[in-house]
Amino acid sequence: MPSKIYCFHSFKFSVIYKQMLFLFVFLASGVIHSQNEETDQLIDKSYEEIKQFYLNVSEDSIALKEKIAAAYIAKAKKNNDSVNIARGYYYFSTMYGEPELGVAYADTIVQYTKNLQHKNFPATGYFLRGYWHNEVGEYRKALSDYLKGDSIAEQRGNKQQQSYNYRVIAILKDRAGSHSEALVMYKKILDSMETIKYEKNFDNADYLSIIYNTSNVYIKLKKNDSAKIYSRKGRTESIRIEDSSFYYNFVFLEGVIAYFSGREKKAFEGLETSLPHIDDYSKAIAYYYMGEIFKKQGREQNAFRYFKKTDSIAKSIDFSFTELRDAYEHIITYYEEKENFDQQLKYINKTLEIDSALSQSKELKLDLVKKYDTPLLLKKKQKAIDELSRKNKFGNTAIAGLVIVAVVLILLVFYFRLKQKIQKKNFEELLNNTETSKKVVEAKNSVHNIPPEVYKTISLNLEKFEKNNGFVKNLTLAELAKKLDTNTSYLSKVINEKEGKNFSQYLKTLRINYMVERLKTNKKTRSYTIKAIAKEAGFGTAQSFSKAFHQETGIYPSYFIKKLNDN
Template sequence: MFSSFSQTEEKLSQLPFDAIRDSIHKYKFSDRPKAIKAAEAYILKGKREKDKTEEWLGMESIALIYVRFRMYKEANEQAEKTLEFAKNNNLPKQEMRSLSFLGDLQKAVTTVDKQLFYYNKLLQLAEARNDEVYRETALNKIAAVQDFSGNTEKAINTYKKSLEYYQNKPLDSNFNQIKKNSNILSIYSSLAISHLKLNQLDSAKLYSTNIKKFKEKELDTCYAAYKYTIDAEIAYKEKRFKAARQNYEKAYAVCPSEYDLIQLNKAYALGKIVVGEKNYPEAIRILQKGLDDYQVTAVEEGFMGDYYDKLAEAYKNTGNFESASYYFEKYLSSQAEFNQLKENARESFIKKERAAFKKDFDALVSEKEKNQSNFKYLLLGGAILILALLFLLLKFYRNKKADELKFETLLAKIEAAPSPEGIIDTRDEELEEKNITEVPEETKQQILEGLKKLEKQEYFLKQECNSYNVARKIGTNTSYLSKVINNYYGKNFNTYINDLRINYTITRLKNDAIFRSYSIQSIAEEVGYKSADSFTKYFKKDTGLNPSFYIKEIKNIT
C-alpha cells in the first residue's frame, strides 16, 4: 500500500495488483481523484504486463468509482469503453459483465428501452457462449424490469425457473456450495418481495422461511442481510413495527457500508417504521437527515416518491403544514415521473412483442413474394388454423361444462357424506398385501385403532407421514400395516393417505375463506405435499378437477 498520491502513475503501477486494488477500495467512497488515479495505475500495470483482463478490471474500476460518486453520465461513458475493449480483445466474460453493468446504469442515464437492449444483448451472448450463469443473470434482470413495469406475475415465473436452475446446478470448482446458497437465497428474496407487492403475505412468508434455513457462514458476505430485510418488510406490512426495526437494524449491521445510497435506504427503512409508530418528530429527524446527507440528483427524483410521502406525512402530523405541503408536492412530482418510467417499461415490452410479431409477419410476406404459388397453401393453412382454433375453443367449452358437472357431483358428495372421510373413497384394483391371515387378530385391532387415532390427530397432513413412520407410531411393522389397510380399506397405504389429505382439503377449502386465499403451493404444503404439482396431480385424480377450478367455483357459491 502506498502512502502518498504525489507519486506518478508510473511509480504507482510498479506496485503489485493487490496493493493497487486495496488503494482503489480505500478511496472509492471518500476521494474520487485518488481512487481514479489508483485505477489508472492499475490499467498501466495491466498494459505493461500485457494482461488484458487486469487492464479491463482497471477500466471497470473507474466506471464503478463514478457510480459511487453518482456521476452516472461519466460512468456510462466509461462502461461503454470497457465493453468495446472486451469485444476487441476477445474477453467474452468481461464483455458479458460490461453488458450487465451498462444495463443497470441505463435506469439512471437513458431509457428502459436501452436498459432492455443491453440485457437482451447479454442474454444473446450468454446463450451463444453457452454460459448458463450469465444467461440466468440476464433473465433475472429482465424479470426485474418486468416487475417494475407492473408485470409481477410474469417476473415471478421467471424467478421460479431461475430458482430451479440453481437448485439443480451441480457444484464444481467455479460454483461452490456458498455461491449456490447465495444465488438461491437472492432469488428467494426477489420472490418474497414480488409476492409482497401483490399483497400475498403467505407466499412471502414461505420464501422467508426458506431464507432462514441458510446460516450466515454458508453464504457470501452480505447475503445474510436478505434474511433480516424480508422479515422486516413482512413485519412492517403486518404493523409489527418493533420487529421490523430490529430486523432492519440486524440487516444493516450484518453488511455495514459507507455507500451513501445504502445510508439513504437505511434512513427510509427506519423512518417509515417510526412514522408507523406515530413518533413523527423522530421520523422527521431520521428522514430529513438521510435526505440532507444524500442530496438527491435530478435523475434520481423519480425513485423518491415513497420517501417524500413519508416525510410529508410526518410533517403534517406535527402541524408543520408548510414543510408537509412542500414534500407532498415533491411526492406528486416524483410519483408522476415514476409512473412514466413504469409506463415506458411496459411500452418497451409491448414494443418488443410487436417487433417479434412484425418480424414473423414480414417473413411470411417475403415468402409469399418469392413464391406466389404457395399462397393457396398459406390460405389452406390459415383455414386449418381457424378450424383448429374453433376445435380447441369447442373443446375448451366442453371441458368447462364437464368440469362444472364434476364440481356439482363433488358438491353433492360433500353434502351427502356423513363425514369428510366418506367424500372420496378410492379402491385399488391391485393391492400390495392381500394375505391377512398371518396377522394376529389383536394386532389387527391395534392397527385399526392406531389409524383412527392418527386420523383424529391429522397426522396425515405432515410431510413425514409415510408407512414406516405410521407403523412406528402404532407399534407394528410396515408389512402388517399394509395388509390391514389393504384388507379393511380396499386400498394401498399411499391411496389411503392421499384420500385423507384430499378429503381434508376439499372440506377445508369449502368452509375456510382464508385457506382459499392461499397459493396452490402453500395449500399443498399445508396438507402434506412437497410440491404444488404433486398435490394438483392427486387432487385431480380423486376429484377430476384442478384445485384452482374447485376454489374458483367454491368462491362463486359462498
C-alpha cells in the first residue's frame, strides 16, 4: 500500500459519503422487527423486512449481522436478483471497517450489476470502491472509480449521486495534480454554500475545509495573493463559528503563503505559532519550510536539523509528500560533505523509495528536474557503496550490500507466502507478552529546565492517568496538561524523557496496549466491530485504529481477533 500523499486538509467526506451510499443502495421505509427472530427464517421474509432487522441489530453484534447479510444474499441469489445481491454485498463491504475487504466486496457489487440499466447501479459499486481506495491513499484508483460512477450516474439521470460525487471528484482532481480544474469546482461548491451557511444544520467543518482547499490550490497555481484572500477568509470564518482548531490550520497555511511570497520572517513566525495546534501531517510540512528558511539564510546546520525533524515525523506516520524529497536531497548533500557514506546511502535509498511512492499519484507531477533524479541517484548510490568498500580494508561492506539486495529480492518474491507466517509469529508473540511494546528509557528525577519536584509530580500524575485509562478519551496535550495542573511544555518534555515518544505516539501506544489486553481477556469485546473497538480504545475511525494496531504489533486487529477466537 503506498504512503499517503500530501494535499493539505481535504473536506471530511467519509461519513457524508457512507450515508450517501446507503441512501443510494436502499430505500428507507418498512416495519422494524424484533431482533429475536431466528435468522434461518429470514430468507422467507421480504427484502425490506430483512433490511430492517439488520439495521436494528447492535453494531457490536458482528456475527449476527453476518448471518442476516448472508440471508439477504441467499434470498437474492435464489431469486436471481442482481440488484439485491449487490445490496447484500454492500452490507459486507461496510460491516468491518477494513479497506481491503471493502474493496473486494465493492468489486463484487460492480460485477453483479455492470450490465444492468438501474438508476443507482453499478455507479454505487464504483463510488464505494473509490471510497475505500481513498481511505488508504490510493488516490489515482479512487479518482478513476469516482469518474466511472459519475459518468454512469449522468447517463442514468441520477442528479443526487452527481451532486454528492461532485465534491469528492474536486478533491481527487486536486490530489491528482489537475489544480485548475479542481479550483473551478471548489469555487462552484463555495458559491452554493455561501447562500446557506447561516442555516441551522449547515456543516461548518465542511465549509472551512473547502475554503482551505481553495486557498491551497491557489498556492499550487503560484497565485499567492488569491491564496491569501481565501486563507484570511478561513480565519475570519473560524472565529465566527468559534472553531479554534481550524483557525490554526489557516495560520499554518498563511505561513506557507508567506514563504512563497518571499517573507521568510513572517513565514517562520506563522509556522512556529501553528505547531502546537496542527496535526502531524501539517507539522512535517511546517518543519520542512522552516528548514528551507534556514537554508536560504545559509544556516546549514539549522536547516539540516529541521529537515531531520520533517523526516522523523513523516516516517512515524507513513507520510510521503513532494517537499520531503527536497529535504532528502539536502540531507544527502550534508552527509556527502561530512563523508558519512553510511547515512548518505541510507537517504539515497529513502529518496528512491519516495520517488516510487510519488510516481503512483498523478497529483505528484514533479515540475522541476531534480538534482537527485533517479538515474543520478543510482550512480550516487553505487559511488557511495564503492567508497564504503574502499574504506573497509576487508571489502566486506560491498559484499554485505550485495547480499542484502539479494535477500530483499528473495523476500519480495516470496512476500505473500511469508506474510501469513509472519502474522502468525507476531500473533504468538503478542499473545505471550503482557504489553505490545514498551520502549525502555532510563528514568531520571529531573529534566533540563523543569524543577525536580515538578518533574516528580508530573510523573506520578501520568502514572495515575495511565492506571485509570484516561487515554481512551479524546484528549489533546493542552487538555491533559490542564488536568494534571501543569503546562504543555513541561508535560511534553516529561513524556518524551520517560517514554521516548511525543504525545501523539504516547497516547497511541497506551491505547493499543490497553485494547490488546481487552481482546485477549474479554470474549465479548472480540465480537464487536472494528469500528466499535476503535471507539472504545479512543480512536476516531476504524482505519486509524487498524493502522496504529499494525504499527504497534505487526498485525491487523481483524487477524488478531480471528486467531484469538480460533484458539
